[in-house]
Amino acid sequence: MRTHLRIGRGAFGLLMAGTALALPAVAQAQDRPEEPQTEAAEQGGIQDIVVTARKRTETTQDVPVAVTAISAATIQKYDLTSLERIAASTPSFVVGRSPSGSGATLVLRGIGSNTTSIGLEQSVAVIVDGAYYGQGRTINEGFFDLGRLEILKGPQALFFGKNATAGVVSITTADPGDELEVIARAGYEFRARQMVGEAIISTPLSDTLGVRLAIRGSKMNRGYFKQIGTDQTYPTLDRTSTSQVVTPTNHVSGPAGDGRSEEFYVRGTVKWEPTDQFTATIKANYGTNNSNNPAASSVLYNCPTGKSAGNPAIPCARAFQSSANRFPSAIAATVPFANKDGQTGNQYKSWAINANLAYEMDHVTLTSVTNYNWNRNIFQFDGDSVSRSGAPGVFATEWSTFHAFSEELRALTSYDGPVNLMVGGYYQKTKRDYLAWTASGGLENSNAPQPFQRYLANSKDSETEGETIAGFGQVIYKPVDRVELTGGVRYTHETKDSYFLQPYSHPVRVTQGIFLPGTTIRSNQTFNDWSPEVTFSFKPTSDINIWGAYKTAYKSGGFSNSGILSPNAGLPDFEFDPEKARGFEGGIKTMLMDRQLRFNVTAYSYKYTNLQLDFFRSDIFAFTTINAGSAGTRGVEVDFEFAPRGLDGFDIHGSINYNKSRYGNAIGAPCYAGQTRAQGCNLVYVNDGTPNGTARPFNAATDAVANRQNLKGHPTANAPEWVGTLGVNYDAKLPGGLTLGMAVDARYSDSYLATAFGNLATLQNSYVNLDASLRLRTENERWELAVIGKNLTNRWYATGGTDAPNTGSGTGGTTGVLADQIGFATLPRTVMVQATFKY
Template sequence: MSSYPVGRGLLAAFMLSAVASGVQAANEIEEIVVTARAIEESVRDIPVALTAVSEERMDQFGIESMMDLQALTPQLDIGRATSGSGTSISIRGISSPSTSIGIEQSVAVIIDGVYFPQGRTINEGLFDTRQVAILKGPQALYFGKNATAGVISVETNNPGDELEASVRVNNEFETDDRTYEGIISVPVNEKLGLRLAYQTSKMDEGYIEQNGPAGGDQYRTINSVNGAIDVWDNPRATDFFPQEETTYLRLTAAGDLTEQLSYNIKFSRSEFSQAYTGGGELYECPTLRGVAHTSQLATDPTDLGRTNYRVPIPVPSVDCGFDGSRGWNDVPPAIAAVNPLLNQFGGGDSGEEYESNIVTAKVAYTQDWFNAEAILNFHDQETRWVGDQDGGAATTIFAAEQNEFENYSAEARVVTTFDQPVNFVLGAYFQDTNLWFDQDVIFAFLPAGGFVVGPRNSAAANPDDEFTAYNKLSETDGTTQSVYGEIVWDITDRWQITAGTRYHHEVKESYFIQPYVHPFLTGLFTLYDPTNPNTRPQFTQTFSDLIPELTVRWEPTDDLTLYAAYKEGFKSGGFSNSAIASNLSPPGYEDFTFEPEKNQGGEVGAKASLVDGSVLATFEMFYYEFEDLQVDYFNSQQFAYVTENAGGSETYGAELQLDWATPIDGLTLSSSVGYLISEFTEFFNFCYVGQTPAQGCPRLPGQTDTQLRQNLEGNTRPAAPKWSGFLAFNYERPLGSALLLGITGNMQFKDETTLSASDPNATYPSYETYDANIRIGSPDGKWQLALIGKNLTDELAIRGAANVPGTGGNTGYDDGFRGDLSGGAIRGREVELEFTWRL
């Protein structure tokens, strides 16, 4: 593990603090106001650990998506995925796995005061946004369930009192990505203002390059009816990934009906599409020292009675090694033609499409002694994808999916404003959700004629299933009701105590079936039988909890805030809709359901305005214990995704943030460094593929492969580097009277990172990335031309890792050999030219 990024980060933070403490102030740090506790508060005063990013700062640093927020928030990690939940968001090393669509995020995403449960909310785009606040640590009191790690709160712009119009054009050269944006805001009258924002983009290339054979590949099948082996040509897919296309539209109507009554109604439409690779890039092949392999059954020469003995067979034609390229193919057109789900993009083309509609209506009423607010929301989204899932240029696995999600929610809140030391907050929340899931899988697994072939059934009752290995249908209906309250006691002008609690009650009803399983696979996968209820897992789950919170704030001077807080968090239990019903799994479908995840702990912090307001320093230390941590992973021993609750984990650490408006007019420096320990305290997980007894996977007499376990106590959780941070600057100065020059730079670093919850060998070393941009425009902001660079050194850091299906073997034996690893990476270099015009 390299330590030089840590040294640089600590040195930068120390120098910034030391220099700032001995200078005369010439400028002040701009005050940012956030709403994290039902009222507007300055980030300097609020007793919550957070990072707030204003619209101006987003423009300066080229923040264009939620993914980009990581550049200014060291202990935030966001990884996009194509299947499962679509993403994994981590704060302080706590996250939810992306592999299950049924597990909600540990980080709640709030847009304009509304909670959005699904991970694919990151596809919504971050344009025409007024402010983003990243709140760290449990935030259950005001934001409810599924905020055990923190909150990302996005506030979009509203109509103003004056006419506004702007146009923005951006061209990114590395991926040939063009973005067009237009905004107009009109104050119609005192009771109505309208704002329309539109953005569209099209990426012709991408940051992952196709390296499969120019002619594509061939997929072979064996017919269960007559034993015939057929060969199907499947073309090579797109030359680049992701080739994203987006369209975003948001219409806002707002106004004051009376002096006390105001309203705000927002409608948004989002469309996101991309090419689909699936499976990540095959980046490490440890068994054959850099050569990819498949695992095949064989006869153990030393134990003829052993039935699960395997040997690695090299596949030198498949590229192994991370270089930003991989091979992927479309579904054979002749096979896709008989299956509407595999053929939803036509001709067997792979890809992903996401569509959503959001309507949010907010009403606020103000009286002398209270403020009241009600928010209603409707949200529906649909995701469709078809992809090559095997992780290499050889065609072995294809899958297609369609999932739909609907969410209705309502919240009402009253905040008293008595002119006395004690005030109150009272609120109630209701949510109704529906998640529907449909997936078809085809894959080659049988050795025949020197090839691996997939199943075919020309006599399938439903012609759509002729080439299907198995398909899955699942649905979950959920309702949530909660009430919450807080007492705010200003003991003196300097001391404040807040104490509150939230009661949460939730019911989820779920089912899962596999309507079709190929005859060759009924010994492995559970076929739905309408006469046998054991083939249709159906669960009604009820969860309730009372979640307290206590915060003490002391302001010894006007420029210093000290606080201590005790907090708890609650993340819903549920049902893993995207799991696999395997006959090798434990009985009773135990790996489909999971219990709520809870945490408790506390933090202490300090916020100081120094050197006459030119320096803002924030520091916090935290410690939280988690129980029944929700984990999901692919267990190749039983060929199924397993969802379960880990025994426990703990996370503790500290973070220092410094912002300095230097005496040099127009120059602002920012720095942050975070220290983090996030590890399992109790977790007996399935062994990783090929793990030997010497590596911690003992095989007891009579144990089957699916019963093997390893003890992960003390192992680091994924996405939890010990050290992380950034050092940034922004400099603006006039060039004569007609021009304004701006220059921004940012260095980010992350320490060695664990990539898998089950395989401690899967790690990525420490790394740094560098961003910079230069801007020139008019001093009044009417126009600006910017050259923006991100990840200028083209660092391709791996975010997560998984074993490639069909690799590795002999788990629990001395001759075990590891599976190959695939994973996705951060985006490579970006170079953008952007022009903005404002009325």
């Protein structure tokens, strides 16, 4: 309680400081007539960025939401063509890529979903052109030729629906313009020897019809991470029981790939405006992204001995290097979807079509967003994540597809009176198919029912079909000029029907009680939720906005498709309940000094219940997604931008974010490998038939070891308390009609834990990374030459991770050895030269 009050006072103090800075400007502004914001912007200073955070057009300063808006010019300036690159330069936003499971974790303000279950949806929703893309593998999409990008922090249920408990990343791609536009762009990145090309053509075909076609392709000739694996031996024993004595067959596996990739994306847009009232925008896109190792950024970085427990020749180091092996040739020839040469890899393919319709009547605007998106992901990787010899080797392949159809209808009134309404409905139909095959433990069975099962330890087959129906509405009330009150709610009804089956398990593993093949478990889940929201906004002048909000949100429960079924596991180990959030935030947004200074302060406090976590339960050999109690996040965010009119083309900008994200009562959370009872692993799991089970204190008289902990008071993953940014832009006019553009941006992060289970071995120390660009262009922007540098400080830091397989011991006992730690590392220093031609 004392901690809560201390944080609250700090937040209140910073908020009041920001208010005090704004008050003199308020007094001055009240003595002069208002000027339209657009007119002020045309005279220089700071220009507004339009956002649709509330599904209607507003500026970042007018909307009562904590939003970071990134313009198309900024995206291009720093080559922000992936969510990972955007996160690396954005406060409080973290993206971590993983080789399996959901494929990624997206975190805002210390709240996100870990990566090990494909059935676990993200707490940070990704919206593309108004449609929901909630899967972690969305990070593989090609985000280029964008109109803008908005990062909305905190719960966003009313306008964006389920799975937005931590926030929303809203991406708007570029539309056709009123004039012919041709863009050709070519780049070369030196570290990865990557060649990048883009081509964009946009043109009106008539006064009412325009089209836009954008294409991007790239090829890396070297990976960002050095592959230090070497040839290793994987021995197999052809047997069906542990009592058989057979001679092992040694298979040689070479080093895995270094993560180099190829990508291709194409997007076509048609925009039709037959009248001033009606607009139809149709977008279709297709993309592929293939790499030769999905685990290339999985780095062995912290080990008790300083070296890998599985192979002492492999060092543990916070370096841009990783080690793994490709499939042995005999295994690659049989395992489904293994590359014929045994090479590791990831093949991602997606396509989508999106239709936005808008009809504006005198006082009512009707909008419709229809979307269908599909993706398929196939990967082959060394599940051991360390180049080593022996039976502990793990070679896995996975095939998964995801389909989603959605339709959203909205109506917004704009009457002159004090009351207006927004009402809408949403429908979504989804289907996830998941297949996996794993060779491990040196197992072989020449008598397996199918030839492809010869080297398998286990295989999986799972599916989830989901349906969502939602209705939402908001009352917008303006009792007096400059004051707006809104209240709204979203009701969500959702069903998920799932099954899980292990078609084959090796007889030895069945005898050992590890796998239960041939048994299908089925789940039929239904969820209902009401998520209300109330906001307040007071604008004493057009340049000052004082706002506050009470928000709630709901994240879908579900089914862990990538789990493991053992004789001791059951349906409760696969099902998990919804995650929910509620709390307050508010602040002040200002434009000061005749719109030369933007200064904003936001304070927030949210509580999350039934927080979803996925982990590997070693006691019953099963992956389990649980609802691990509660968490709270509280903080203050300050950001500014200064663009003096006396120095045209110059601006300085920055931010300071304080965030304290801690678990509340989280009884039953997993222990990390090697955690002793003295370190907090002092509870024992009790299977009571519920999705999460219960946990009781360890009893030395009846229990051999403990296997659970209470995470209360521990920080959540990827939650630095302090994050700050500082940047400078300057466009200098040169003789001959040339402009030299210079930009430097630094980002500081405080230390944090990279995983969700309180393991101090995953501590990531504080760091500073630096981005910069230098551009020379003509005054009419016909051509431009640029040099773009990312992470110029070359700082290594982890954005997620896991215990290394087959390491660590003594979990839940009196003594223990911590597991080796594998971190999902960010990209190293990159430098790209780029040439752009526009017509």
